[in-house]
Amino acid sequence: MRSEGILKKYGKLIDIPDYSVPLSLAEGDTPLIPVPKIVEKLGGGFELFVKFEGLNPTGSFKDRGMVAAVSEAVGKGSKTIICASTGNTAASAAAYATRAGIKAIVLIPEGKVARGKLAASAMYGAKIIQIDGSFDDALKLVREITEKFPISLVNSINPYRIEGQKSAAFEICDEIGKAPDMLCLPVGNAGNITAYHMGFEQYNKLKNTGIPTFLGVQAEGAAPLVIGKIVEKPETIATAIRIGNPARGKQALEVVQKTNGKIISVSDKEILDAQKILAGEGIWVEPASAAGFAGLIKELKAGLDLSDKKVVIVCTGHGLKDPDIVEIGMPTKVKPILSEVEKILF
Numbered sequence: 001m002r003s004e005g006i007l008k009k010y011g012k013l014i015d016i017p018d019y020s021v022p023l024s025l026a027e028g029d030t031p032l033i034p035v036p037k038i039v040e041k042l043g044g045g046f047e048l049f050v051k052f053e054g055l056n057p058t059g060s061f062k063d064r065g066m067v068a069a070v071s072e073a074v075g076k077g078s079k080t081i082i083c084a085s086t087g088n089t090a091a092s093a094a095a096y097a098t099r100a101g102i103k104a105i106v107l108i109p110e111g112k113v114a115r116g117k118l119a120a121s122a123m124y125g126a127k128i129i130q131i132d133g134s135f136d137d138a139l140k141l142v143r144e145i146t147e148k149f150p151i152s153l154v155n156s157i158n159p160y161r162i163e164g165q166k167s168a169a170f171e172i173c174d175e176i177g178k179a180p181d182m183l184c185l186p187v188g189n190a191g192n193i194t195a196y197h198m199g200f201e202q203y204n205k206l207k208n209t210g211i212p213t214f215l216g217v218q219a220e221g222a223a224p225l226v227i228g229k230i231v232e233k234p235e236t237i238a239t240a241i242r243i244g245n246p247a248r249g250k251q252a253l254e255v256v257q258k259t260n261g262k263i264i265s266v267s268d269k270e271i272l273d274a275q276k277i278l279a280g281e282g283i284w285v286e287p288a289s290a291a292g293f294a295g296l297i298k299e300l301k302a303g304l305d306l307s308d309k310k311v312v313i314v315c316t317g318h319g320l321k322d323p324d325i326v327e328i329g330m331p332t333k334v335k336p337i338l339s340e341v342e343k344i345l346f
């Protein structure tokens with residue numbers, strides 16, 4: 001049941017210390033939406049589901065990990081948490097901190113954070129600091145700050161973030177009855193891919209549900225795991241994954257190696273096209289969240305055979321996070337008279 005939140009729902013399967021003070025904003029239990037019309041457009045012959053993580057309380061998958069990390073931080077007596085963020089982690093940290101009655105400090109790369117995310121951090125009362133640099137610079141700084149001061153780091157290098165985030169893999173198995181054959185997801189700092197793999201492995205040991213092949217997808221201008229080296233100045237319209245030096249990059253590479261998968265990159269145009277196709281099904285996700293799907297389309301075009309397979313694309317954040325990326329155009333304006341409206345309609 002959604003109102004429980006993931007800590008209550010999965011209990012001991014999520015390994016956080018006993019001293020933790022369990023929080024909940026009723027995160028998790030997001031829908032797994034079948035998209036058969038999209039499958040037809042892509043040639044048919046397989047099943048495709050969208051795990052819509054944008055329907056978490058702060059609009060992204062980060063809430064799953066954040067509830068665990070903040071519960072642990074509060075339990076050990078932390079009065080302040082801190083994170084570097086491209087926006088979603090910040091919003092989530094801010095929400096759970098205020099829920100717990102503690103402070104959140106968020107460091108964001110200057111000028112590149114989508115408006116919905118910044119607004120959320122402000123509303124939840126976080127102290128927001130813009131860094132004249134990238135996410136990677138911000139992450140380095142928060143590591144230094146937490147070494148110097150008694151402040152808890154809640155980026156995904158915090159193991160409890162991974163513990164919470166793996167609950168999405170449990171949910172997918174619970175819903176389908178087993179793991180899908182393939183899981184496609186965006187990769188930024190590489191926490192989520194690490195968490196999903198851990199979740200599928202754990203469930204497989206317990207319930208023999210299997211482990212999917214992982215397709216991790218980065219944006220072309222921020223694809224360190226594809227080109228094999230750090231990207232000093234990452235660039236992409238998918239600002240959530242505008243990261244040049246993923247903290248869990250090594251683990252992400254291990255995941256794809258173990259599962260016979262791969263990490264590929266897609267262009268900004270491919271991301272925006274994928275975002276539009278999903279919106280055409282009534283599923284509006286932010287650009288980074290469409291990257292997994294963009295990668296799947298690219299792989300299908302390159303000859304990937306998915307006959308009779310079950311595929312899940314993880315859509316990590318809601319479209320409302322980044323409204324500015326949408327070209328709306330000026331709606332036609334008319335007088336409030338039926339005949340005037342009719343003229344435009346027909």
Ligand code: F0G
Pocket residue numbers: 060062084085086087088089090156186187188189190191192193240241286288289316317
């Ligand atoms: N999708 C969205 C919407 C994200 O916000 C992020 C990461 C990712 C995908 C990638 O996940 O980092 O675990 O590989 N956002 C972080 C943030 C970096 O600060 O909000 P990852």
